[in-house]
Amino acid sequence: EAQVTQNPRYLITVTGKKLTVTCSQNMNHEYMSWYRQDPGLGLRQIYYSMNVEVTDKGDVPEGYKVSRKEKRNFPLILESPSPNQTSLYFCASSRDRALSGANVLTFGAGSRLTVL
Amino acid sequence: GQNIDQPTEMTATEGAIVQINCTYQTSGFNGLFWYQQHAGEAPTFLSYNVLDGLEEKGRFSSFLSRSKGYSYLLLKELQMKDSASYLCAVRERGGSQGNLIFGKGTKLSVKP
Numbered sequence: 001e002a003q004v005t006q007n008p009r010y011l012i013t014v015t016g017k018k019l020t021v022t023c024s025q026n027m028n029h030e031y032m033s034w035y036r037q038d039p040g041l042g043l044r045q046i047y048y049s050m051n052v053e054v055t056d057k058g059d060v061p062e063g064y065k066v067s068r069k070e071k072r073n074f075p076l077i078l079e080s081p082s083p084n085q086t087s088l089y090f091c092a093s094s095r096d097r098a099l100s101g102a103n104v105l106t107f108g109a110g111s112r113l114t115v116l
Numbered sequence: 117g118q119n120i121d122q123p124t125e126m127t128a129t130e131g132a133i134v135q136i137n138c139t140y141q142t143s144g145f146n147g148l149f150w151y152q153q154h155a156g157e158a159p160t161f162l163s164y165n166v167l168d169g170l171e172e173k174g175r176f177s178s179f180l181s182r183s184k185g186y187s188y189l190l191l192k193e194l195q196m197k198d199s200a201s202y203l204c205a206v207r208e209r210g211g212s213q214g215n216l217i218f219g220k221g222t223k224l225s226v227k228p
Binding site: 033035040041042043044045048058088090104105106107108109110 | 149151156157158159160161164203215216218219220221
């Protein structure tokens with residue numbers, strides 16, 4: 001089944017304790033992206049990657065890191081989490097970032113993170 | 117700048133028709149998407165418009181007017197399972213080439 005898999009789905013952690021949210025897709029997609037979703041703010045892009053070893057900042061990159069060493073994986077790293085990073089996180093992928101066509105984003109199931 | 121507006125909440129009755137509007141102002145335009153998101157779940161793709169006009173897909177239709185920066189999603193024969201948030205997203209042409217900008221979503225409640 002074609003899918004985007006995120007782990008963990010739920011996590012409660014404490015301020016300053018480094019954590020990684022993994023994301024893996026099995027569709028050979030070139031483009032991958034991380035979003036956070038907060039009440040009243042909608043989906044906001046954190047980082048995106050157009051291909052292996054190519055990453056770029058989205059609208060809210062502060063406090064996050066990413067890497068894209070393999071095409072299928074795009075982990076999100078919080079080096080020193082803070083309470084304002086408590087949110088619902090979604091990883092998404094698409095075939096490419098082509099400027100034409102219904103290049104649809106496929107989303108993972110989400111990771112609900114709470115930082116105390 | 118980028119701005120996408122849609123109503124925060126709407127309520128409709130089972131079996132009825134509802135129209136969810138979306139207006140946008142972006143520095144370039146290369147397509148508009150509608151996604152459905154049930155509470156606590158991932159957004160799923162509903163429709164895509166890049167040219168003016170109406171796209172129909174079963175009970176769901178989406179309309180686009182590029183000159184007015186306006187789109188709507190039309191849901192017919194509403195069912196209880198249509199209770200969800202509906203996200204309007206615009207793909208820009210230009211600097212951020214192809215990234216989607218999402219609106220804040222419209223939470224639709226369908227009542228019996």
